[in-house]
Amino acid sequence: QAKESGRHAARFFDPEMHAAVIKRVALEKDLRTGLQQSQLFLLYQAQVNNHGHIVGAEALVRWQHPQHGMVSPAEFIPLAEDSGLILPLGQWVLQAACKQLACWAQEPMYAHLTLAVNVSGRQLRQPDFVQQVLKTLENTGAPAKQLKLELTESLLLDNPQDAITKMVALKAHGVGFSLDDFGTGYSSLAYLRRLPLSQLKIDSSFVRDLVSEPRAVAIVRTIVTLADSLGLQVIAEGVETQEQRDSLARNGCHAYQGYLFSRPGTVEELYLCAPDTSAHIM
Ligand code: C2E
Ligand code: MG
Ligand code: MG
Ligand code: MG
Numbered sequence: 652q653a654k655e656s657g658r659h660a661a662r663f664f665d666p667e668m669h670a671a672v673i674k675r676v677a678l679e680k681d682l683r684t685g686l687q688q689s690q691l692f693l694l695y696q697a698q699v700n701n702h703g704h705i706v707g708a709e710a711l712v713r714w715q716h717p718q719h720g721m722v723s724p725a726e727f728i729p730l731a732e733d734s735g736l737i738l739p740l741g742q743w744v745l746q747a748a749c750k751q752l753a754c755w756a757q758e759p760m761y762a763h764l765t766l767a768v769n770v771s772g773r774q775l776r777q778p779d780f781v782q783q784v785l786k787t788l789e790n791t792g793a794p795a796k797q798l799k800l801e802l803t804e805s806l807l808l809d810n811p812q813d814a815i816t817k818m819v820a821l822k823a824h825g826v827g828f829s830l831d832d833f834g835t836g837y838s839s840l841a842y843l844r845r846l847p848l849s850q851l852k853i854d855s856s857f858v859r860d861l862v863s864e865p866r867a868v869a870i871v872r873t874i875v876t877l878a879d880s881l882g883l884q885v886i887a888e889g890v891e892t893q894e895q896r897d898s899l900a901r902n903g904c905h906a907y908q909g910y911l912f913s914r915p916g917t918v919e920e921l922y923l924c925a926p927d928t929s930a931h932i933m
Pocket of ligand 1: 711725770909911915
């Protein structure tokens with residue numbers, strides 16, 4: 652086989668690339684172990700409405716690697732997707748998130764909170780995805796109405812009809828759907844109309860440029876108008892400054908998520924950033 656590859660052989664034996672492959676294989680093996688040894692955990696980032704009240708959170712997975720310390724999901728999620736580990740990993744995230752939702756449901760003070768969970772394409776494509784989610788809701792006792800699944804545009808374009816069928820089935824049980832990183836992918840408006848979404852999530856790249864770039868404002872306004880006319884809620888992600896928050900509010904945004912309100916943190920830290928709920932744990 653090496654003989655056949657001819658001029659490609661040099662590229663194949665590129666030492667830098669070789670090192671990267673070795674590192675990747677090692678990290679993949681570590682992730683498999685880490686998943687079994689409870690090295691993964693969830694952090695929660697607050698989602699805040701126009702009154703400054705916390706209405707929910709997004710669950711963000713973290714990996715505490717025994718040697719490398721904290722590994723970013725930006726690094727290990729793509730790895731998990733390529734290797735197929737995203738299936739057990741995604742199931743673990745869903746289970747952990749639903750357990751948290753079930754706890755909140757027991758407390759009148761937190762029962763209104765929603766929890767958003769990121770879902771990868773490979774997860775959604777599993778033939779029994781709907782049954783997996785319903786079973787997890789059932790065995791944790793989490794209320795379906797408080798669960799929101801975050802999908803991306805590219806993921807949905809893969810096989811729209813399959814995605815829509817599964818979304819419709821879960822929506823019938825009360826599960827909500829948010830379109831993550833909205834505006835960065837390719838979405839046809841006709842297609843957007845067919846998706847049973849509950850929310851659009853304005854990508855942080857538009858929020859970042861909001862104060863300096865009139866064009867970013869125009870895009871935000873267009874997304875909000877689109878959402879309003881489709882009856883969807885709009886949340887902005889990556890809100891870091893009061894100026895950004897005010898500009899978003901002036902342009903009709905409904906909810907906000909970002910470092911201005913809270914960094915992703917433990918569930919106790921989430922309560923502290925909710926002025927109307929923090930008294931409870933004092
Ligand atoms: P995402 O779903 O778009 O999540 C938002 C990311 O922006 C998070 O990065 C969050 O920590 C970060 N962020 C929040 N507020 C701010 C802000 O004000 N400024 C800035 N600069 N960043 C902010 P994180 O936690 O590193 O996650 C990165 C991505 O990894 C996520 O993007 C999501 O696509 C993926 N991910 C995270 N957890 C999961 C998971 O459980 N399952 C799957 N499939 N993907 C996940
Ligand atoms: Mg997300
Ligand atoms: Mg996002
Ligand atoms: Mg994003």
